[in-house]
Amino acid sequence: MLSRFNYSRLSPNSFWTKTSIYKTISESDFINYNWQSKNTLNNNTIMNIPDNLSEFWSDVYRSQSLSTMSIRITPYIISLINWNDPYNCPIRKQFPPVKSTIESDHPLLKLDSLNEQTDSPVDGLIHRYNDKVLFLTTSICPVYCRFCTRSYSIGKNTESVNKKKFIPGKSRYEKIYDYIEKHEEIEDVVISGGDTYMLPAHTLFELGKRLLSIEHIRRIRFATKGLSVMPMKIFSDNSWFQSLVQLNNLARDQFKSIAIHTHINHPNEITYITKNAAEKLYKANIHVRN
Structure with a gap:
């Protein structure tokens, strides 16, 4: 309990x-x-x-x-x-x-445990559910979790795994935008990686702005462990925070929604620094879900 x-x-x-x-x-x-x-x-x-x-x-x-x-x-x-x-x-x-x-591996263990690559029509895009896609923007995170379900891609190579890298870049992103534009059933985009915390402010803004320009996109969710592992970025990286605020305002003007999906696993991860970051997001009308 x-x-x-x-x-x-x-x-x-x-x-x-x-x-x-x-x-x-x-x-x-x-x-x-x-x-x-x-x-x-x-x-x-x-x-x-x-x-x-x-x-x-x-x-x-x-x-x-x-x-x-x-x-x-x-x-x-x-x-x-x-x-x-x-x-x-x-x-x-x-x-x-x-x-x-460390226990012995289960005989059916796969590195891509969620079978994501089976549902990847474009490099770095997972389209498993009809109206939703997962956009893998990068292969780096502020921390690397030992239980990562995307260990086939995230972080540096290890002695046991050579990683499939998702490098941020306009040409790769354009192929993803093109796929989304051609599939009007898609309404919901989860932007992940890696971690969107690691995207430069200008990349974050341009990526979100481009997706919001697609008429049938209604929701964008930025997936990040940031509030758990580096909450101070919210109030000490003003350019990144302002990019998020501008995207949120742009979405609201179009009657669309933007949210941060974070990943806090235990109450001991929460401190006054988390509280200060969460309050700043709240005051900016940015939804946070865990």
Whole structure:
């Protein structure tokens, strides 16, 4: 049973300073998305923290030859992991895998577990349901989840997987727009990847504007784990936020809708930073669904 949410987590506090490598980091740095991006940890750098868990990190290291996902974790998420008990922490369990918990593969296991590529008429577009499509804009995310259902594409190659990359680009996108325009039954576009958080502001705007110009498109949903793993981008990357606001206003003028679909898995991911980001989206009349 899920415990009640601890609302004291929404009060401003320097929670990140409890993690040794961030104990001297100021709030102004920590809540800046540029600092978060620059200091995101990967397969090599994550082994540096913290220095009193050699057995745990050895377990993580031994998992790498079997893992389908490379490691990429923001300082925000690192600071929310319970390093006193990383094996049982619900946030840690979503990210760096450990060899000791890896089970043998099921005989019917497929890398494309949702069979997406079977329903892909154009590279980077999934059309499984009559009136809906999934638009894969990129192959990168602010973090890489160990349970990713799109591990055939997302992140860097691993020892066990050579990835099929979806590179952002006008020529690839145009083929997708062309397909959507020719299929008037399509009303709903989920823009994902990867993660739309990683698209530059101008790309985000042009992509959304182009889709809104298609008469039969009624809804656009931007899929992102951003509010979970790097919420500070909403209020520290003004150009990206303003692109989203402009798209939302453009959609409303056409009686269409835009929403953010995020992916928060556990209440411990929510802090006052999440609250500030969500409030800014709310004040801009941008719908958020989890």
